[in-house]
Every structure is written in C-alpha cells, then in structure tokens.
Amino acid sequence: MTPNRYINYFLIIVLITLVIYFGRKVYREIFPGDYPMVTPTAESKFIFGENEIIVKLSATTKNGNIIVYTYGPDGNFYGMLKPIKDLSITIRKGDNADFMVQVYGREIGETSFMKKMDRYIRKVGMYDLLIEAVEKKWNYGVQNCLYPICTRCTDGCKSVVSTSNLPLVMSVMDNGEIKPVFRKGRCPRCGKCIIWCPSGVIQKEKQPWEK
Amino acid sequence: MKKINIFLFTAIVFYLGFIGARAFFSGYPFSLICYNCKSCDSICVIGIDPQGFMAASVADDPDIYIYVTNYRIYAGEAEKLDPDMIIQCNDKKIKVSAALNEGLISRDTEIITYKMKAKDAAKVCIECAACERVCPVKLPILDVIKGLKNPGREKSL
Amino acid sequence: MTVSGVVALIIFFGTILASLKGWISQRLFPMQVALLIASLLIVIIGFALGERANPSVIITGTFLHPITATIAGFILAGALKSAGAFEAASAWIRKLQNSYLGVPFAVIVLMNIPTLLAMPCGRVWVSPLIPVALALSFDIAAKTGDRKMPVIIVSGLVINAAASCGPSLIGGIGLIGEGMGRYPSGSFSDHMQFAIMFMTAFAMIFSKYIYSETVSERMFDVESSEEVKDMSEHGTFSLLLFVTVIVATIIIKPAIPIQAILLCTTLFIMIIAKLGLDDLMRGIILHPLTAMISGFIAAGVLSMFGGFDVLVYLLGFISEHTPLGYVGVSVILIYIPILLPLPCGRIIAVSLIPGVLMFGEHIAQMAAIPRIQEVMIVSFILAGAASCGPSPLGGIGSIGEGRLRLKKSTGMFLSLSVFLAVPVAAFSVSAIGLSSESFSRGFLLEAVITGVVTGMITSYITTKKAFHPGGIAGGLVTSLLMLVL
Incomplete structure (x- = not known):
C-alpha cells in the first residue's frame, strides 16, 4: 500500500467525519411573522390558614397546572407545580418544593431539581417558606410560565x-x-x-x- | 425432542420479528432505536419516564404502566382517570382505588403519582420536550406523546 | 406480594440453577428452551391462580438495543474478518510486542479498549476484538509456553467489554442510574472505568490461578500453525476506518444510533474490499442472540407476575426481621445482578434501581452519611453492567467460551472478578464523590494508582515480571486516556 493511498483513505475518513459533524447543525429558519408577546399570569389571592394555604385564581391555565413560587432566605427562587381545581390551589404542610433557581438581581443562575425518582434529595417545605416570605416581605406568588420546568x-x-x-x-x-x-x-x-x-x-x- | 427444540428456537427468532412488526404497526417504528438509557428520565420534573412511551410504541399498547413519580393530582381525578393507577401514600405504593377504599385518602386529597398508564401519562405531560433534548439519538418522543394524547391516534397505538 | 410472583421467582431461579448445575441436560433442553418452557409454566400457573396479566409487559421487557447492537457487531466483525482487518491488527500488535514496550503493553491496551471507547453495548467490541486477542494470546503462548494465555486474555477482554456498557456516555447502563437517581450526567463514568480496569486484572488472575481448563490441543495446533499473512491493503484500511469511526463517535456523540453507524461502516468496507453478503454472515453466531431473547422473555414474564416486586419485598422483610439488617441486605442487593446474571444488565437495573435508591436512602439516614446512596447506586450499576459477562443466558462470556471451545463455564471466576471490583468503585465514589468533572486531583491520583497496579498485574501474568516498563506504561496510558474520553 503506497503512502498516497493512505492519505486518500485518510482524507475520505476525515470528510465523512466532517459531514456527520456539520450535518448535525440545525438549519437557520427565518421568516417574517408576528412578534411574540408574554401573557400575564392570572390574578391570585393567598388565604393563609393554620395548616394550609388556599390560593384563589382569576383564571385557569392551558394545562391545568401552575407554578407556586416563593423566595427563600438565600434569595433564591423556590417553586412547585400544583394542579388547579375549581380555580384554586391548596398548599398543605408537607408539600415540598420541586426546584430551586439561583437568582442574581434580574439574572438567573443554575437550577436544581429537588427530587430523584420518588424521593426528595432536599426537602424545602413550601408552606413554611411561604409563611416566612409573608413575614419577611419576600416575593411570592404564582406564575403561568413553567420555567424552569420548561x-x-x-x-x-x-x-x-x-x-x-x-x-x-x-x-x-x-x-x-x-x-x-x-x-x-x-x-x-x-x-x-x-x-x-x-x-x-x-x-x-x-x-x-x-x- | 429435537423437533420441540427447533420449534422453540424458531419461535424465538419470530418473536424478534413480531416486536419489529408491532413497532411498525404502532406508527412509531423509530421507537425500536431507543437505547433504554433513561437519560430522559432524569430531566422530567414531573417524574415521567419517557422511555415508557417508547416501550408503549414498541408493544403497540397505550395501557402499559410507566413511572410518573412526581405529578400532583387530586385523588378523585386520579380515580376517574384510572382506578388502578399507583400512587405514593404514606411512603407506600398503592393503587388509588385501594387507598380510597381503605380510607387512607379522600377524593379531595392531593396525591403524588407513582405509576400510570402510558396514555394517561401522555395526558399529564406538559410537553416541555426536555426528554427530546437529552435523548442521545434525538428520538421524537413528543410525537408519540401527542399521538397518545390524541384519541384518534391512540387507536392505532 | 402475590403468590404468582413467588412462584414465578422460584421457577425462574430454579431453571437457571438447574441448567447451570446440569440437572437439566443441555443436550436435551438447551438453556433457551428451558427458559421458554419455564416462562410458559409461570404463565400457566399465574393464570391458574387468577392473575390478570398484560402480555405487553413481556414485549416492553425485551430490550432491543443490546440485541441489535450484537447483530450489528457480528455483521461488522464478519466484514472486518473477510477484509483482512484482523490480520492487519495482529501484525500491528506483533510489531508492538517486539518493541521496547513489549507484550504487557499490547495486552493491557487491547483488553481495555472496550472500556476506553465505551459503546452502549459491550457486544459491539467483543466480536471484532476476540480474533485479535486470540492471535495475540496464541503468539504469547508460543513464546512463553503458557497454554492458558488464550483463556487469560479472552477472559480479561470479555469482562472488560461486558462491564463497558456501564460507563458508556452514549446510552450505557450508567445513564439509567444517573437518570433514575437524578445524578449529574456522566458522573458515574470515571469511577466505573477504573473499577473495570481492576475487574479485568482480577479476571486475568483468576483465569490463570483458579480456572483449570485450557484451550484444546487441536485448536492450539491449528491457531499456532496458521501462517502469518501479510497485511492486505483492504485490511489495513478497514481497521483504520473502524477505529476512526468509533473514536469519532465517542468524541462527537452524533445523534445516530450506534447500530446504524456500524452498518454504514460495514457497507463502506464491503464496497472497498468487494465483499458479498456471505462474508458478513460468517460473523453471526446465533446462540448468544437466541439465549439473550429467551432471557428477556423469561425476565418479562417474571416482571409480568410481579417477581421483581417479590424480590424487593423479600429483601425488605429480611432487612427488618433478620440480623442482616439494612446494611447486610444492601450488600446482597448490590450483588443481585451477579447472583442472578441475566443476558443484559438493563433488565435488572431498571427493575431494581427504585429498591436500591430506597435502601441507599435508608442507610444514608441511619449512618448520617448522604454519600452512601451514591456509593450503592454506582456499585449496583457496575455489578449490573458486568453481569452480562458471567451470564449463562447468552451473556458476553458465552461468546468467549464459544470462540475458545471451552467446556467448563467461565461464569464462576468472572463473577468473582466482578465481586472484587465492585468495592473498588464503591471506595472511589466514597473518596471522591460524584462529579462530571474528570480532571480533579482525586481522579488523577486514582488514574495513576489504577494504571500502575493493573499494569503490574498484567506484566506479572504475561512476563512473570511485575515491574515491566511496558505494562506500567500501558496501564498509565489507558487510565489517563479514560479521564479524557
């Protein structure tokens, strides 16, 4: 086998590799259309009880779920996905946060999810955190956007x-x-x-x- | 004895062909490609095991049970969806109908699911496509989910 | 826990044990047939006990990925053989043997290739590498007079390949644990890779000092007297193409199934080397394929009647009501994959990971050491991934046994090497922890220690000199490359 043939074969292999690599890139697809708009979250009213918090909503969402969030003592965003029933959500003692998002001013950092399969890696009780948020005037509420889940x-x-x-x-x-x-x-x-x-x-x- | 052995060996080979045929009849032959690596499982916040959708396609059966380990639902709704749905109740995995009959929960109790039918799991899926993003072979999992959600499509599965 | 589940579990275990012990004659009922009959029996008893069962569970329990990967691997191996790639590889390895680095370097690198370039199923590597390993081992045997060399090298390669689906980042079993346990992607990989290097070394030691059978004289004479063929142009190219494609797949991780990549490579080799379909068919061995499928069917039936649920229930019961406690049962749980070696570790991994997580959490809480759960899951996955090596139900080991024409099962000592390597992974996780970051001080230290120790073992077994520079260099090169790839 002459060295030239080796080079040719090698070039073929490199070419195939490059085709595979660049073939993965998603093509750019642009066409003029409408600008997107973010719809506001439904109005909510939090009613704090001894063992549960009931959130009354003015409207439901497309998939019947909504995120209840509150900020924690570390300044991070804690949330859980809750089902809506008769335009209300119930947060009970023992309901734990599904995720935590690091927040720096307007910017957001890393997200961590609290559950592995059917058990929690870290338990953050949403009921207690919401009560603390009211006392310490941290932000809390509901949001229709499913970030960071989606x-x-x-x-x-x-x-x-x-x-x-x-x-x-x-x-x-x-x-x-x-x-x-x-x-x-x-x-x-x-x-x-x-x-x-x-x-x-x-x-x-x-x-x-x-x- | 030899004849029995030959028959059973042939049956094994046919079984493999049968699985391939089932996947084609389901309309999602790409489900045969699934690596069963569960990369998708780690990313789903509501705890759905999207590989289960692929399994449902291969078996051409939307009624197989798959993991959905973190979906909150009211017990009444869960019972309406499927009385045999398995839920997590006091650290136990139990059928929702059994939990209601034993008085462990009421229909207004919000429960967390454990296993449900693939077609029901598709209904509760929020279609965030995180599973597709992490799939090493980029399987169009959302197509199967949409197919399971759509009653017309469901018939062919 | 259901009665049918208990019955299913007893029949399943009974069949495997009876086949292994020879109580069921393999001439009368091969393992595949025995398993199918056992499955049928479980179904009949299950229905007689009034169980409602969904046959689709059997289909969903049949994982196609290892089956198709095996077929693609066999086809490619057939093409490589016909194109003369193995002759080319053997010639290169002979050159390497005669270099300063010598035999130990060639052996340790060859045996660790499956884990170094980990594929989603170890069977992809076994088929093409066994002929090369055979050529190398017969060469060494001829020089040193150690007739056990083919068994030693093939066993090392087989267990390495079997366990290699554990650390594979392109759809390996490790990803199942990471996925279900919600651990960072790729965080199990390095721990498992180093433990597999030890596993390979242990398999070599056991096959040399415990396993009694050697390759038959006739086969020895045939292989040794084979003339050394010249490197053909097509052979060299095919080998080069194969290695390049695999390395590129590992680095680029294209969203293309590995089976498709292998088939395209085969097609390319066919065109270049002008091969026909008959050449490809040469590589296909039906026995492991049929055994694997019958194993899946049996496991599916077991799952359909709640056999795995019974297993988890029994473990829970034993941990609460016997002196073994949770710690003792956890150790048993970790080793269940090798106690119940199925043709693919995925079956047991998917069925028992929830149980492992549960036990792991329980012990972590008891001992107040959260890392215990991580240790348990990595150990369990490694045992699961490697379990297809010693599996008599069409495991990777049976490919090696078939090629060496061995009469005695290698399962026992392969299981023993897995048994000893699992604590290595456990120790690694407990010392370093889980992280996707490979280039930490802990990992570098572990790589160096693993490379040196396994290199010395390989050197001693192949040349009777523990401090052979080739063995140590080979070990270090392999272990450090594992951090990179």
Missing part, C-alpha cells in the same frame, strides 16, 4: 438564532416571577417560541386592529 421557548430560539446573544431571555420580574423577555430588534419573528410554548404563555402579539 425551556421550550429558549430552545426554539436557540435552534433558529445561532448567536449566543438571544432575542429571548428568561428574566426576573418585579414581583419575582421568572418569565421570557423579548428584545424586538433582534427577534427574527420566526414564531417558533409561540408554537413551541406548551403553556400558551407566549402568544402572537396582537395588532392594534385586533385589540
């Missing part, structure tokens, strides 16, 4: 926009909710976040004549 909008955005500076970022609101925020100038209006959002929080921006 990150479909950012995933959709990443599949279209190849730069790291995305037009869609998750941000902390004044009331402590974590929701997507759009930068219109950078948004390609591809509609992916609207289609992919499973909770219906991101919708098509209504035009003046549609309002």
Whole structure:
C-alpha cells in the first residue's frame, strides 16, 4: 500500500467525519411573522390558614397546572407545580418544593431539581417558606410560565438564532416571577417560541386592529 | 425432542420479528432505536419516564404502566382517570382505588403519582420536550406523546 | 406480594440453577428452551391462580438495543474478518510486542479498549476484538509456553467489554442510574472505568490461578500453525476506518444510533474490499442472540407476575426481621445482578434501581452519611453492567467460551472478578464523590494508582515480571486516556 493511498483513505475518513459533524447543525429558519408577546399570569389571592394555604385564581391555565413560587432566605427562587381545581390551589404542610433557581438581581443562575425518582434529595417545605416570605416581605406568588420546568421557548430560539446573544431571555420580574423577555430588534419573528410554548404563555402579539 | 427444540428456537427468532412488526404497526417504528438509557428520565420534573412511551410504541399498547413519580393530582381525578393507577401514600405504593377504599385518602386529597398508564401519562405531560433534548439519538418522543394524547391516534397505538 | 410472583421467582431461579448445575441436560433442553418452557409454566400457573396479566409487559421487557447492537457487531466483525482487518491488527500488535514496550503493553491496551471507547453495548467490541486477542494470546503462548494465555486474555477482554456498557456516555447502563437517581450526567463514568480496569486484572488472575481448563490441543495446533499473512491493503484500511469511526463517535456523540453507524461502516468496507453478503454472515453466531431473547422473555414474564416486586419485598422483610439488617441486605442487593446474571444488565437495573435508591436512602439516614446512596447506586450499576459477562443466558462470556471451545463455564471466576471490583468503585465514589468533572486531583491520583497496579498485574501474568516498563506504561496510558474520553 503506497503512502498516497493512505492519505486518500485518510482524507475520505476525515470528510465523512466532517459531514456527520456539520450535518448535525440545525438549519437557520427565518421568516417574517408576528412578534411574540408574554401573557400575564392570572390574578391570585393567598388565604393563609393554620395548616394550609388556599390560593384563589382569576383564571385557569392551558394545562391545568401552575407554578407556586416563593423566595427563600438565600434569595433564591423556590417553586412547585400544583394542579388547579375549581380555580384554586391548596398548599398543605408537607408539600415540598420541586426546584430551586439561583437568582442574581434580574439574572438567573443554575437550577436544581429537588427530587430523584420518588424521593426528595432536599426537602424545602413550601408552606413554611411561604409563611416566612409573608413575614419577611419576600416575593411570592404564582406564575403561568413553567420555567424552569420548561425551556421550550429558549430552545426554539436557540435552534433558529445561532448567536449566543438571544432575542429571548428568561428574566426576573418585579414581583419575582421568572418569565421570557423579548428584545424586538433582534427577534427574527420566526414564531417558533409561540408554537413551541406548551403553556400558551407566549402568544402572537396582537395588532392594534385586533385589540 | 429435537423437533420441540427447533420449534422453540424458531419461535424465538419470530418473536424478534413480531416486536419489529408491532413497532411498525404502532406508527412509531423509530421507537425500536431507543437505547433504554433513561437519560430522559432524569430531566422530567414531573417524574415521567419517557422511555415508557417508547416501550408503549414498541408493544403497540397505550395501557402499559410507566413511572410518573412526581405529578400532583387530586385523588378523585386520579380515580376517574384510572382506578388502578399507583400512587405514593404514606411512603407506600398503592393503587388509588385501594387507598380510597381503605380510607387512607379522600377524593379531595392531593396525591403524588407513582405509576400510570402510558396514555394517561401522555395526558399529564406538559410537553416541555426536555426528554427530546437529552435523548442521545434525538428520538421524537413528543410525537408519540401527542399521538397518545390524541384519541384518534391512540387507536392505532 | 402475590403468590404468582413467588412462584414465578422460584421457577425462574430454579431453571437457571438447574441448567447451570446440569440437572437439566443441555443436550436435551438447551438453556433457551428451558427458559421458554419455564416462562410458559409461570404463565400457566399465574393464570391458574387468577392473575390478570398484560402480555405487553413481556414485549416492553425485551430490550432491543443490546440485541441489535450484537447483530450489528457480528455483521461488522464478519466484514472486518473477510477484509483482512484482523490480520492487519495482529501484525500491528506483533510489531508492538517486539518493541521496547513489549507484550504487557499490547495486552493491557487491547483488553481495555472496550472500556476506553465505551459503546452502549459491550457486544459491539467483543466480536471484532476476540480474533485479535486470540492471535495475540496464541503468539504469547508460543513464546512463553503458557497454554492458558488464550483463556487469560479472552477472559480479561470479555469482562472488560461486558462491564463497558456501564460507563458508556452514549446510552450505557450508567445513564439509567444517573437518570433514575437524578445524578449529574456522566458522573458515574470515571469511577466505573477504573473499577473495570481492576475487574479485568482480577479476571486475568483468576483465569490463570483458579480456572483449570485450557484451550484444546487441536485448536492450539491449528491457531499456532496458521501462517502469518501479510497485511492486505483492504485490511489495513478497514481497521483504520473502524477505529476512526468509533473514536469519532465517542468524541462527537452524533445523534445516530450506534447500530446504524456500524452498518454504514460495514457497507463502506464491503464496497472497498468487494465483499458479498456471505462474508458478513460468517460473523453471526446465533446462540448468544437466541439465549439473550429467551432471557428477556423469561425476565418479562417474571416482571409480568410481579417477581421483581417479590424480590424487593423479600429483601425488605429480611432487612427488618433478620440480623442482616439494612446494611447486610444492601450488600446482597448490590450483588443481585451477579447472583442472578441475566443476558443484559438493563433488565435488572431498571427493575431494581427504585429498591436500591430506597435502601441507599435508608442507610444514608441511619449512618448520617448522604454519600452512601451514591456509593450503592454506582456499585449496583457496575455489578449490573458486568453481569452480562458471567451470564449463562447468552451473556458476553458465552461468546468467549464459544470462540475458545471451552467446556467448563467461565461464569464462576468472572463473577468473582466482578465481586472484587465492585468495592473498588464503591471506595472511589466514597473518596471522591460524584462529579462530571474528570480532571480533579482525586481522579488523577486514582488514574495513576489504577494504571500502575493493573499494569503490574498484567506484566506479572504475561512476563512473570511485575515491574515491566511496558505494562506500567500501558496501564498509565489507558487510565489517563479514560479521564479524557
């Protein structure tokens, strides 16, 4: 076998590897459409009882679940996914948080999930934390966006926009909710976040004549 | 004896073909590719084991039980969905109907699930697609979930 | 706990034991047939006891991934053999043997390839590597006069390949534990890889000093008298292509099933080396495939009638009502995969991981050491992944036994090597902890110790010199590469 043949064979292998590698990249898909809009969470009223907290909602959500959140003594965001029944949610003693998100001002850090299979790695009682949040005036409430459980909008955005500076970022609101925020100038209006959002929080921006 | 052995060996080979055929009839032949690695299981916050959806496709049976270990639901609704659904109650895994009959819970009690039918698990799935994102072979798991959710599609599964 | 579950468990264990002990004649009823008949018996008794059962559970209990990976591996091995890739590999290894690094370097690197480039199923590696291992071992045997060398090297390779699906980051069994236990992805990998290096060394020691059978004289004469063929152009290329594809798959981790990658590689080799379908068929061995499928069917039936639930219940009962307690039962639980060696560790892993997590948490709370749960799950997964090595139900070991034409089962000493290697993984996790970060001081130290110790063992077994530079260098290169890959 001559060295030239070796080189040729090697080049073929390199070529195949490169085709496989670049074949994985998602194509860029942009078309003009509507800007996305984030719908506000339903109004909520927390009624604190001795062993349970009842949250009355003004409306339900698309999938019948909503996130109840509160901030903890470490300044982080603790939340749990709760089912809605007759426009109300009940938080009992013994209900533990499903996840924790590190929060730095408006920015968010790492997320950790509290459960492994059917048991908790770390138990953070939501009832006690909510009572403490009221006393110490930390933010608490409900949010219709399922972040950090769901990150479909950012995933959709990443599949279209190849730069790291995305037009869609998750941000902390004044009331402590974590929701997507759009930068219109950078948004390609591809509609992916609207289609992919499973909770219906991101919708098509209504035009003046549609309002 | 030789004939019995030959028959059973042939049956084994046919069984393999039968599984392949079932997966094709379910409409989701890609489920045959699943590595059973459970990468998807670690990412689902409501504790669904998405590999179970793949198993349901391979078996062409939406009624097989799969893990859903962290979904909160009212006992009454769970019973309505499937009385045989397995729930977590006082550190025990018990059928929701049994827990209600024994008086461990009432229909208004919010419970956490443990195992439920694949078609019911698809209904409670929030479609965040985290499972698809972590799948090493990028299986379109959401397609199966949508198929199980849709009653028309369910018939073919 | 149901009566049918207890009956199912007894029949299942009974059948395996009877087949292993020879109470059921293998000539009359091969293992596959015995398992199918046992499954049928369980079903009949289950229905007679009025159990409602869903046959789909059997199908869902049949994991196709290891079956298809085995078929793809066999087909590729057939293509590589016909193209002359094994001759090329043997020639390269001969060159390596004659170099300064010598035999121990060649042996330790060859045996650890499956774990180094870990595939989702070890069977992918076994089929192509056994011919190379055989060539190498017959060569060494001819030089040193140690007729056990083929058994030693093939056993090391077999147990290494069997356990390699544990640390594989592309769909290995380790991911099941990480997934179900919610641990960081890839955090089990390094701990398991180093323990597998020890497992391989233990298998070598046991096959040399405990296992009594050697390869038959006839086979020895045939293999030794085979003329050394020249490296063919196609053979070299096929080998190069195969290794490149595997390395690229490990590094890039493409979202393509490994089976498809292997088949495409086979197709490419077929075109280059002008091979026909007959050449591919040469590599296929039906016995492990049929044994694996019948094992899956039996395990599915066991699961359908609650056999695994009974097992977990029994363990809970023993831990509460006997002096063994939770600690004793946890040790048994960790070793259940090798006590009940099924054709694929995935069956037992999926069925028993909830039980392991439960026991792990209980002991962690009792001892107030949270890391115990991590130690238990990694140990259990390693035992589970390696259990297909000693499994008589079409495990990877049976491929090795078949190729060496051995009459006596190698299961016992392969199980023993798994038994001793599991504490290595446990110690590693307890000392370093679980992390996806490979380049910590702890891991580097562990890599060096593992490399040196396993290198010395390999050197001693192959050359009777523990401090052979080739063995130590080979061990170090392998263990450090495991941190990188």
